[in-house]
Amino acid sequence: MTSGAHDQSEISSRSLRFLLILEEVSRIGVPVTPTEISKNLGLAKQTVHRIFVTLEETGFLQRETDGKHYSAGPRMRTLSLGIMSSVRSRTARLSVMQALSDEIGETVNLVIPDRHNMTYLDRVETNWPLRIELSIGTQVPFHCTASGKLYLSSLPKSRLTPILETRKLERCTDNTLCDPDLLGRELDEIRKRGYSTDNEEFVAGMVAVATPILDANNRMVASLAFHAPTPRMSLEDAVKHLESLQTAAQKLSNILREEA
Known part of the structure; x- marks a missing residue:
């Protein structure tokens, strides 16, 4: 040679x-x-x-x-984000999200975990004039959003405990869980039931439901969520759309696995 x-x-x-x-x-x-x-x-x-x-x-x-x-x-x-945003996968992803938004009648979001926050990767807006604007790229807290709490619930105790013990849980609304013990119990419930909710914890007058998108190793890599203003939808009514949300999340999980 x-x-x-x-x-x-x-x-x-x-x-x-x-x-x-x-x-x-x-x-x-x-x-x-x-x-x-x-x-x-x-x-x-x-x-x-x-x-x-x-x-x-x-x-x-x-x-x-x-x-x-x-x-x-x-x-x-950034590399991972670019792969998930590729034209081919994004077209298929938005098709699933649009169908879900049309069925529910509310804004649908794809949210991914970052180091310190959740980041909005994709969204399909509702046609209602009354809507809450959270644009692509917006970063939101872990502890008071449906997607963020869902992500926290997926972490092993060795990673979750330091977050709950050291991170300041800032109050965003009167409903925000700022007590680590209360939040920990909420995360236990989320882990058991497999989905998460936001009962006006991040924005007053907004409710949300989130369910995980899983990779081939059944690890949560993103969440599919929708949010709605409370004058139009209560949290109880929002949870009634859970089955449709989970079906769409399964389709997105399959798309992700096909791209891997």
Whole structure:
């Protein structure tokens, strides 16, 4: 093998290791240590640690507050967002969301978790003149939104407990759950029933219902939700649309799996 061919082979091998590590971090879905990734992939610890340093410096990974674990960084989240927003999948996704919005008669949202908030990725607006505007790209809190509480309920206790213990739960309305214990009990209920609600907890006069969109490993990667002003729909009436919401979420889960 010539020197040039050997160098090219070494670059290709190194690039593959970077991609395999990012893929494994994404597959696990919770903060990981380089040692865990080293064991899972059968790569040398020194190699994995060196790659983690590079991925952190370039923004693809970011270190957690404990200094040992790593999770997806801003560039990796941007990459994921771009994939989910691809023309082909977005066209199919919006078709499902439009059909649901037409059936319910309210605004339908696709919301994804970010590091500190939930982010609106897609939406189909209701035709009603009275509606609550939350545009694509809007970031909303975890603790007082239907999608945010749904995401929190999907986290393992090792990740959820530090959030409830250290994060300030800001009051947005009189109904916002600002007590960590009360919120924790609410999350237990959400985990059992498989869907979440917002009873005027984020915006006074707005109710919402959310259900998860799952990947091939049955891990929540996004939520499908709809919201409505209370003069038009009570929370009790909103929950009556749960079956339609779950059916649409299953269709979106299938679209996501086909794209994977």
